Amino acid sequence: xxxxxxxxxxxxxxxxxxxxxxxxxxxxxxxxxxxxxxxxxxxxxxxxxxxxxxxxxxxxxxxxxxxxxxxxxxxxxxxxxxxxxxxxxxxxxxxxxxxxxxxxxxxxxxxxxxxx
Amino acid sequence: xxxxxxxxxxxxxxxxxxxxxxxxxxxxxxxxxxxxxxxxxxxxxxxxxxxxxxxxxxxxxxxxxxxxxxxxxxxxxxxxxxxxxxxxxxxxxxxxxxxxxxxxxxxxxxxxxxxxx
Numbered sequence: 001x002x003x004x005x006x007x008x009x010x011x012x013x014x015x016x017x018x019x020x021x022x023x024x025x026x027x028x029x030x031x032x033x034x035x036x037x038x039x040x041x042x043x044x045x046x047x048x049x050x051x052x053x054x055x056x057x058x059x060x061x062x063x064x065x066x067x068x069x070x071x072x073x074x075x076x077x078x079x080x081x082x083x084x085x086x087x088x089x090x091x092x093x094x095x096x097x098x099x100x101x102x103x104x105x106x107x108x109x110x111x112x113x114x115x116x
Numbered sequence: 117x118x119x120x121x122x123x124x125x126x127x128x129x130x131x132x133x134x135x136x137x138x139x140x141x142x143x144x145x146x147x148x149x150x151x152x153x154x155x156x157x158x159x160x161x162x163x164x165x166x167x168x169x170x171x172x173x174x175x176x177x178x179x180x181x182x183x184x185x186x187x188x189x190x191x192x193x194x195x196x197x198x199x200x201x202x203x204x205x206x207x208x209x210x211x212x213x214x215x216x217x218x219x220x221x222x223x224x225x226x227x228x229x230x231x232x233x
Contacts, residue, residue, distance in 0.1 A: 033219075042122075042225040045221075095218075101217060101218055102149070102219065105221060
């Protein structure tokens with residue numbers, strides 16, 4: 001597709017359930033980033049991928065969060081045993097390469113996750 | 117670690133008027149990039165303007181311009197001739213320009229701008 005695609009657009013889940021959020025980056029973009037935006041807050045960096053590799057997972061808020069990327073394309077962010085504090089908009093972005101930096105990221109429309 | 121601060125949670129401006137959004141940052145780097153992103157209700161982050169720290173000239177994109185004060189670590193966004201479509205959240209963002217940091221961005225907390233008719 002022409003842009004970064006995220007699905008679902010909105011997700012409502014019960015506390016304790018697992019959820020999977022999907023990101024399909026721009027074709028040919030080797031770098032992919034996940035951010036979390038809590039209500040009224042800025043963007044919190046979660047994790048990035050270079051190809052299928054995630055060199056630094058320290059931004060993930062807890063061990064309930066995991067992410068993977070297969071085939072150098074689609075990425076999935078999984079939250080296990082969801083908690084109410086996980087409610088947020090999860091944004092995905094991609095760039096042609098990870099480095100050298102130009103700072104130009106292309107963002108998707110995000111997934112709004114609501115944990116009840 | 118770099119930090120980005122936007123001190124104005126909300127602002128409003130009359131249509132056709134000019135408004136300035138503030139941003140300060142903290143870094144020990146000398147070469148870096150600064151950005152303003154716009155987030156309308158659709159949630160998609162849209163790049164408004166980009167500034168490279170080694171360039172002294174302030175970046176301009178149509179009605180959008182920045183006032184980059186490197187010594188003061190200040191990076192404000194000026195929107196001229198405000199339009200209703202400018203209503204959105206605006207985020208200031210920082211990229212440290214180092215190879216190992218790649219294209220990762222650090223964002224400020226955002227400023228909600230309302231353009232009134």
